[in-house]
Amino acid sequence: MTRTVAYRSLYALVILLIASFAVFYGMRLAPGDVADVLASHPTGQLTAERVREDLGLNKPILVQYATYMGKLLRGDLGLSLINGQPILTILESSAGYTLKLAAVAALLSLIMSIPLGLLGAWKRNSSFDQGTMLIAVLGMGIPNFFLAILLIQVFAVWLKWLPVAGYETPQHIIMPAIALAAEAMAINLRVVRSSVLEQLGLDYVRTLHAKGVSDQRILWLHVLRNALPPIVALAGVLMRTLLGYTLIVETIFRWPGLGYQLVNAVLKRDYTVAQTLAILLTAAVILFNLLADLGQQWADPRTRRQAGAG
């Protein structure tokens, strides 16, 4: 297992290097030169030349990348181009919000999808099963920005149960979490159901019945346990998309997380902030992939042992 961890971690690191360079290079390709933007800033008396010099933009791109990553690794995240605020401060104030939102959404999607999928498979083709599949189709079919607007319209504007947007009270997290979780929940539901269905047809389930074990124990212990590997694998993928969607959902609900800050930074052409946040989000996504990968290996005792031996 240690060998697997080391190997997968190394792999993740390589991916991170490639991805971060892509982000870095992509920023350079984006329309509008940073230097021009800064030089045209009304308060500044800067020339484009001067800015290029200061930011090292006249050096070869690989040198710029190396310098930037070096600083990043030493914990020097740099300053905002617009207001000179340290990016670390922005990060500290917003990362918590994103983590909270993503965690609540992930939890919500699992809490909904696992029991519904499990019971749907157990009572296959019942009206309950069909009901959950309808939820799944809706969840996958409705884009999250539309769902967000729908939620706001119904629960905030018509019923006035929940605040439209913001972050001040615990009620504020409900709608963004639902909007963010819906698609993941729907996908999870289908995967749980099909994975459980597959398990229910296997010989060992019949053995458990022959042993006189209760239905509840068979379902919630044995079948769920064996159905987990694909669910865990998918959870990693879903966390990744969830993080991606925070950009949209946080912006709609003005939830002051990383996604909101990143979108704002891009809109304000705050290149250093946008670049750093984008790279950090990428790193988070790669980290989740790594964890899901290792989690999946761990969830299956066969690969666990083989990995330990090999």
Added chain:
Amino acid sequence: MARSFPAPVSLHQGAADAGPPLLEVRHLVTEIQSRQRRLRAVDGVSFQVRRGEILGLVGESGCGKSMTALSLMRLLPPAATIAQGEVWFDGQDLLRLSPKAMRRIRGHRMSMVFQEPMTALDPAFTIGSQITEVIHAHGTDSAAAARARAAAMLDRLGIPNAARRLDSYPHQFSGGMRQRVMLALALVMNPQLLIADEPTTALDVTIQAQILDLVADLRRELGLGVVLITHNLGVIHEIADRVAVMYAGEIVEIGSVARIFSDPKHPYTQGLLRSMPYLYERRPSLHVIAGRVPDLGIMPRACRFAARCANRIDQCTETHPELREADRDHELRCYNPTPFAR
């Protein structure tokens, strides 16, 4: 008892006692729902098993022997249902029990082992936890006591280092070892009846012999009644006391092993015996029963074996033969039995 057939006599000792039968199946009918039709996989099967007796249930694939076994345990797949019949076990009709009461009997007083040891165990749990699970489902043993019992059972079934192997996972065991674990699951509660559905078919010949010897020993030691399902007549001959031959959902001949192997009366049983290979015999080719088993959906109303039968008379294609006594402890479903010529 005169035996014209060579038999390892020692295994036949200490068999059935008198008294009421342990298991009595009466006119069992099991149907499978398939698209628009209901097919009778088991059609009016009746038999008895006494304490300490091994009843062999033979027949080719699809004759309904596994469906019969699963019906007894009430473990049929969702598409199959028991349409009629009674299964008397220990003074109660199992088919009338609530699912909960049935669950308390399974694994406790009546157990089953299956054909495929490779897939019959839960891959995600240790051997030990799978055995103690049965103990906890039916008893009040402490965790430590259950574990000790599980280890003792594995040890009894010939698994070396039993106490340590409790923490192994099924994939770390060979097929023969897994079948021993399956037997441990089935026997740890000291049941009265064991239903074994092709328990050795998936195993090597040497392992087969070990497992069968084990079953024979256990029945002697524990007074276990066994329903042994197989298509292998050699296995039946080796350890069973009585045998029921099934064809197309019905029992066509039933009786003691000694009698049926020396004097088989049904043409189908005769064909099966003729198609068995013998080690010391030189034959150019094995005997084949011509034709094939009729499809469940287009079952002939008269004798089901008639189309493949060399002894067919007119009556065979007109009315359905009933199972009737041919001899002492020997029942037969045939209008025109002829002496067996090998």
